[in-house]
Amino acid sequence: MDAFQVGTKAQAQAVDITRQVDSHVSAAAIEEGAVLVYCPHTTAGIYNNEGHDPDVARDVMAHLEKLVPRDGPYRHMEGNSAAHIRSILTGNGVLVPVSGGRIALGTWQRIFLAEFDGPRTRNVQLHYLSGGGNRVG
Amino acid sequence: MDAFQVGTKAQAQAVDITRQVDSHVSAAAIEEGAVLVYCPHTTAGIYNNEGHDPDVARDVMAHLEKLVPRDGPYRHMEGNSAAHIRSILTGNGVLVPVSGGRIALGTWQRIFLAEFDGPRTRNVQLHYLSGGGNRVG
């Protein structure tokens, strides 16, 4: 496993982590398979979507805030239930194909850490999985 | 593949299944890789989020009910479209890292089966994936 940290700067913020993921995969010399980009936290998410226009990530975060408002009513006393729920909606990990030693994203795809309860220092783990499947015979 | 069953007790309920997942992984003697915790149903989900305060899971389930109300209008005649849609929003499987023979969750993470159309007996499957990636040379 590899890992790195991301410092978020706002309560809600999407941070493009594609470059860090790709350089770890390159350094690990994984040729084929997939990498599980995994966030061990419960109030942040990981998603894979467009990263060319920063307004898309802003729309994503603003709409998640509309769907799951910070002020409930919620029962959880810590006051961050909205962050937990948003993390479940995005998921806290994505599985990204690796091909020829690099992550194999589509033209517009980028990998984001979605902070829902920041600012904080977040850990991102990379778990490498073996490709090819187990073949017959 | 390993599998186990969970008996849910309400129409909507989040059940912490971490202990069962971890003991199957330990018994299977998987050293490194990941386990796909997979639900072969279409009106239940699997998610990975905080399990220390049971109020978080209650807030999650209540908010999903608000976002996707049981009474539509929906076209599907069986009357459980809301359960199908909630299952798609959470997803029906999570990929959990395995390290040193145990599932490697973050401090506050627990794995939940989310029942959206219970009470029922639900199947949970565990599919082990090989770690390490296919390395160069």
Place this chain on the structure above:
Amino acid sequence: MDAFQVGTKAQAQAVDITRQVDSHVSAAAIEEGAVLVYCPHTTAGIYNNEGHDPDVARDVMAHLEKLVPRDGPYRHMEGNSAAHIRSILTGNGVLVPVSGGRIALGTWQRIFLAEFDGPRTRNVQLHYLSGGGNRVG
């Protein structure tokens, strides 16, 4: 990696791609493991849910449209932020178990490509992962 294309016919449409996924897995002679059904686009999703009654997929797509309306307000000038957000909510890949050379879905499960910004020609990639885990000793 295998891949195939899907031509979508409407702005929003769920297309059952189970047959194509299963025949590629059979042809690849994968015996055990999992297949990552992966969409390299940012305005379409992949989900695994019920495919017997086509009204369920219609309810899914209609409800996603209600949760994330096409007309914002959004900042992204291209006008398809709703499609990006819906893609994040469903996810753009699913990991499906493979057993005995076939995809191992539950009784009612089918794999869908969810078009959110069509009609278009979409690519679907199949990445095979090795099963079994890395065992002790």
